[in-house]
Amino acid sequence: MTLGALDTPALVVDLDVVRANVAAMADLARERGVALRPHAKTHKLPQVARLQLDAGAVGLTVAKLGEAEVFADAGVEDLLIAYPLVGEPKLGRLVALARRVPRLAVAVDSAEVAEGISRALEAVGGGLSVGVRIEVDTGMRRLGLAPASEQLVALARTVAALPALRLEGVMTHEGQAYQSDGEAELARAAAEACDLMVASAEAIRAAGIDCPVVSMGSTATARFAAGHPGVTEIRPGTYVFNDRSQLAHGSARDGDLAAAVVATVVSRPSPEVACVDAGAKALTSDRMIVRDAAADYGAVAPGAAGWAAVGATARAAGWPVARASEEHGLIAVPPGGELAVGERLALVPNHICPAVNLFDAVTVVAGGRVVDRWPVAARGRMT
Amino acid sequence: MTLGALDTPALVVDLDVVRANVAAMADLARERGVALRPHAKTHKLPQVARLQLDAGAVGLTVAKLGEAEVFADAGVEDLLIAYPLVGEPKLGRLVALARRVPRLAVAVDSAEVAEGISRALEAVGGGLSVGVRIEVDTGMRRLGLAPASEQLVALARTVAALPALRLEGVMTHEGQAYQSDGEAELARAAAEACDLMVASAEAIRAAGIDCPVVSMGSTATARFAAGHPGVTEIRPGTYVFNDRSQLAHGSARDGDLAAAVVATVVSRPSPEVACVDAGAKALTSDRMIVRDAAADYGAVAPGAAGWAAVGATARAAGWPVARASEEHGLIAVPPGGELAVGERLALVPNHICPAVNLFDAVTVVAGGRVVDRWPVAARGRMT
Known part of the structure; x- marks a missing residue:
């Protein structure tokens, strides 16, 4: 692919x-x-x-x-x-x-x-x-x-x-x-x-x-x-896979993050905001599983992992998904931060388990390349 | 059926x-x-x-x-x-x-x-x-x-x-x-x-x-x-369909609720709590779309609608889903409230749209009977 x-x-x-x-x-x-x-x-x-x-x-x-x-x-x-x-x-x-x-x-x-x-x-x-x-x-x-x-x-x-x-x-x-x-x-x-x-x-x-x-x-x-x-x-x-909550609890370090939602910037409505095409329908509305968790929806992945293989930039590392609706994630862009429509970001969910449940398939990267696509076989098993 | x-x-x-x-x-x-x-x-x-x-x-x-x-x-x-x-x-x-x-x-x-x-x-x-x-x-x-x-x-x-x-x-x-x-x-x-x-x-x-x-x-x-x-x-x-947020905004009345998540009581860990088999994986973690919304996950449907057709009891009407994890919904049972393992409840989500996205199919009732089952054809369309 x-x-x-x-x-x-x-x-x-x-x-x-x-x-x-x-x-x-x-x-x-x-x-x-x-x-x-x-x-x-x-x-x-x-x-x-x-x-x-x-x-x-x-x-x-x-x-x-x-x-x-x-x-x-x-x-x-x-x-x-x-x-x-x-x-x-x-x-x-x-x-x-x-x-x-x-x-x-x-x-x-x-x-x-x-x-x-x-x-x-x-x-x-x-x-x-x-x-x-x-x-x-x-x-x-x-x-x-x-x-x-x-x-x-x-x-x-x-x-x-x-x-x-x-x-x-x-x-x-x-x-x-x-x-x-x-x-x-x-x-x-x-x-x-x-x-x-x-x-x-x-x-x-x-x-x-x-x-x-x-x-x-x-x-x-x-x-x-x-x-x-x-x-x-x-x-x-x-x-x-790990997630933002596990990072917060010290049970994972940045290099242990194995899954991310890769999204595209679709609008820059203001210098402080970038809108990406992953909202709560991709990240869930789960808060971090942390005491007094912030009411955000995830953050751009810290540093470069396999996400470079799917074109995600590392320039926004750590910026939070400050707000979200179902199909819109609103990234808080710091002063002077640059991000253009069309750029891709790797987002780390607060809680990876329910996020996986939202996708019919995952894209698999290894050795810096896309190598496979796996159906999420046990997704949506409600009963 | x-x-x-x-x-x-x-x-x-x-x-x-x-x-x-x-x-x-x-x-x-x-x-x-x-x-x-x-x-x-x-x-x-x-x-x-x-x-x-x-x-x-x-x-x-x-x-x-x-x-x-x-x-x-x-x-x-x-x-x-x-x-x-x-x-x-x-x-x-x-x-x-x-x-x-x-x-x-x-x-x-x-x-x-x-x-x-x-x-x-x-x-x-x-x-x-x-x-x-x-x-x-x-x-x-x-x-x-x-x-x-x-x-x-x-x-x-x-x-x-x-x-x-x-x-x-x-x-x-x-x-x-x-x-x-x-x-x-x-x-x-x-x-x-x-x-x-x-x-x-x-x-x-x-x-x-x-x-x-x-x-x-x-x-x-x-x-x-x-x-x-x-x-x-x-x-x-x-x-x-309407939902709990629309009830709160007066854009729907109880009789306008057309969708509910029907769940079964699986445990009564204490007199104050009933655990049902619908948690955030069925209701989502969305708060009500209301100013200063309570941090709960939905509530038992007010009054009897078509849910009686699938065996849901009305005895818990209005009780909130006070806490939830992915597969567990924790109903707050008021003093003296009765609810037994095996009883079914109809739960109204805070926000129905993302809840629909979690189900592969809906059960359709009409005239007080189950009449059909429809695949949620546009579910999970991420792109």
Whole structure:
């Protein structure tokens, strides 16, 4: 593909950086002796999943049955659906998945969800079963049971007794750590969440129930959780591409940015503003996942990465997307800043995961050249 | 389709309400003697476009070439691409569209964009041309030229002189009106924008240049703009479905809500919170388009509409989606409020247009029954 043929906005992935990010996280997990089960919602790409598995990931985490189906189709044999599955359509699809995925697990945080899943599996007979991770709320206040609580032990007992469920352990998404300010506070938040999870597993074990897995999930805390005694698994997702929030949390440096939305300047309505053809429909309206985040929509990528391969200039590095509507991104141009209609910019989203979900395909660059175009196979899987 | 077969989250469209909304806006335009050119980015559905055209719309507005291509494929013969088209891939596609769409127009706000378009059309010969609307900034500070300015008249002169362009008039998106508080302030903001546009057209006419069209665009201002002397066209989009922002601005009442995201309660982590399976990946992270908007993600639909047809309960009417992550919506449950795992809720997004863009298909209800499923044909058209 020639450069001129690439239309904007385009989601561009630098495969060299992806490979380095995948290797670095795999090395961390290997060195610290924990299993790595990346959350595939960030990339939604079988090609990237393959890189992760080849580097040593034990399997994938997904958020939706529809994502699990896409990765099962791609041959992935170990999948955790980290979401409570409710309702007949989903339970029917779970049964079909359980027949063809060698190692399949689900997350639950209530007896009724666990019982529904077990009943659906029992109904088809043949000894079909799935693994179960009980979700614990270590501070995000989203879903999950209180750490080391009576309710948690009771649910573990229920799950262990259900015929079609195998209790594997406990899991959490310690997203509250993204409210930390600075490395020390982040390390403290990660350690606190890990301690709560280890205590949760021990409470279950003290009741005479096997609970081998203690699973933590977030890119920002991965480097702390991987070394924490008693933690057995990490589930980072964003590390594969990184984004502006990860830069802010020190979990990525500029050179670790592997994805950007490449956009074209379409208007210079004033010296202070450049309008590009990527707005909230390309970047999302997500704020940075940072305490007291600024109300902007992303920023021009710092420095030159693979984006030069698709004609993006580095002259606007760091300028923020100060405002946006669906199709318009308004770049704040500093005094004296130059930028002409027709120039291309690489924009780093605040949060890469939902941005990937907006694109039907990604443009892949490697070695400074466009090398491929991948359909975002697991995009838009709502159910 | 049976009720139990509908999986969630699902975007559900009540066709009875759509028909009423389409008829009401068509009646308004007819009574006030203005052309109606709805913005199709809200629905992205050829089926809804057909209803709008059958009710008297002169054509459609779209934001992207890709959207124009979808509606051209569906037989729409009058399209305005309300966006500056920059770069060779887009200009090539514009030429192809100009060959097959009887009435095609584009928006420009600079000579370089206008000249690029004219050159591309001239290059293929045969007298191919497109209409042009010059974009004026009436206060949104997004793109567009200053109202009635020398630059505006100069660009009109440039466009009028370019061989493959036909100057049709001026257009604006008066989105700044969404910052108004209350009906009187909204009416004033609309009138001010209309006055600026009429003055802009008159400045162009005073230079001896034809400028027949004065086009205003927003649902909230449509009822004021349609009666404003000198305004010839309105381009509302959201009115067809409506959303929480339109309710807040008085441009829709509860009974005018024609689309909702139907979700299932998957967890009751505490008495104050119900977690549903629709988060920012279904509702977007858009705030309400309202001054000092609350940082929430939508609310349970007020009262019963067609959502009962897909099993949504009305018992949680009005409760806000107080927090959300990609796959989790956290409903704030008032004291004593009841809601069980497995119950379905109809959620009204703050901003329906980008929410529609997240779904591959909509479930259509009419007469209290599920009657169809429509692919969102113009979804995800990034370029």
